[in-house]
Amino acid sequence: MSDIIAVANQKGGVGKTTTTVNLAASLAALKKRVLLIDLDPQGNATMGSGLQKNQLVYSVADVLLQDAPIEAAILPSEGGFAVLGANRELAGIELSLVDKPKREFILKDALARVLSQYDYVLIDCAPSLNLLTINALCAAHDVLIPMQCEYYALEGLADLSDTLERIRQTLNPQLAICGVLRTMFDARNTLTNDVSNELETHFGDKLLETTIPRNIRLAEAPAHGMPALFFEKTSRGALAYLNLAAELIREQKKRKGKSA
Numbered sequence: 709m710s711d712i713i714a715v716a717n718q719k720g721g722v723g724k725t726t727t728t729v730n731l732a733a734s735l736a737a738l739k740k741r742v743l744l745i746d747l748d749p750q751g752n753a754t755m756g757s758g759l760q761k762n763q764l765v766y767s768v769a770d771v772l773l774q775d776a777p778i779e780a781a782i783l784p785s786e787g788g789f790a791v792l793g794a795n796r797e798l799a800g801i802e803l804s805l806v807d808k809p810k811r812e813f814i815l816k817d818a819l820a821r822v823l824s825q826y827d828y829v830l831i832d833c834a835p836s837l838n839l840l841t842i843n844a845l846c847a848a849h850d851v852l853i854p855m856q857c858e859y860y861a862l863e864g865l866a867d868l869s870d871t872l873e874r875i876r877q878t879l880n881p882q883l884a885i886c887g888v889l890r891t892m893f894d895a896r897n898t899l900t901n902d903v904s905n906e907l908e909t910h911f912g913d914k915l916l917e918t919t920i921p922r923n924i925r926l927a928e929a930p931a932h933g934m935p936a937l938f939f940e941k942t943s944r945g946a947l948a949y950l951n952l953a954a955e956l957i958r959e960q961k962k963r964k965g966k967s968a
């Protein structure tokens with residue numbers, strides 16, 4: 709069965725897009741069939757996967773508006789994973805979605821048509837809790853939460869936990885946190901370690917073992933339209949995301965074992 713993971717955090721700049729693109733490439737490198745869905749009108753995950761966001765014939769906006777079948781909008785990327793891309797058109801569609809029946813489940817319903825083709829679907833969310841993000845959280849089995857270990861990271865925690873709890877109680881009871889990921893991690897920094905300890909207290913074993921270091925290659929790769937694994941495969945950033953992919957696969961196996 710495929711695992712649908714929403715990469716979400718209502719804070720901007722915490723590494724959601726970097727994580728989505730590099731995790732997609734790493735899972736693909738480990739022979740998993742992966743679909744990346746860009747749900748941010750900035751289209752950064754689309755560009756970072758090597759697709760030109762302004763040259764998409766159909767984008768995720770067309771799929772959500774039900775103007776195009778999802779199969780027609782999915783493109784292959786050189787990173788070895790498939791992409792359902794986004795661009796600025798996505799910013800304007802929320803008002804049109806509000807009037808649709810089952811408006812929170814449009815993405816989930818569209819995805820159902822292609823789900824059997826993928827082991828993992830990764831959804832890059834925008835830094836807000838709009839109807840698009842709610843569509844991601846309703847389609848998903850799991851949420852992956854990237855967190856930058858800085859003082860303000862903790863401020864958003866309560867909001868995020870409330871949101872997830874609300875979605876669980878109303879729209880998607882099975883939604884689980886598959887992990888909290890420490891990004892731009894610097895073990896030598898005292899504040900990083902303090903915040904990291906707080907995260908451990910708050911999330912317990914949901915805090916992933918793998919940490920993503922601050923690594924310039926991760927910041928440079930998008931300008932070249934490729935995941936770090938293809939830009940410089942031995943960089944610390946690329947290796948960290950390979951470790952993350954392996955950890956998520958291990959955790960998923962454990963959970964399956966428990967439920968079997």
Ligand SMILES: Nc1ncnc2c1ncn2[C@@H]1O[C@H](COP(=O)(O)OP(=O)(O)O)[C@@H](O)[C@H]1O
Pocket residue numbers: 719720721722723724725726727752835891892893920921922923924926927928945
């Ligand atoms: N581990 C990292 N090391 C160095 N730079 C990073 C790292 N993760 C993200 N960045 C950079 O930080 C900025 C914000 O990251 P991004 O993934 O776009 O965050 P979000 O999608 O949450 O807004 C981008 O310029 C990105 O290249």
Ligand SMILES: [Mg+2]
Pocket residue numbers: 724725726748752833834
């Ligand atoms: Mg982003």
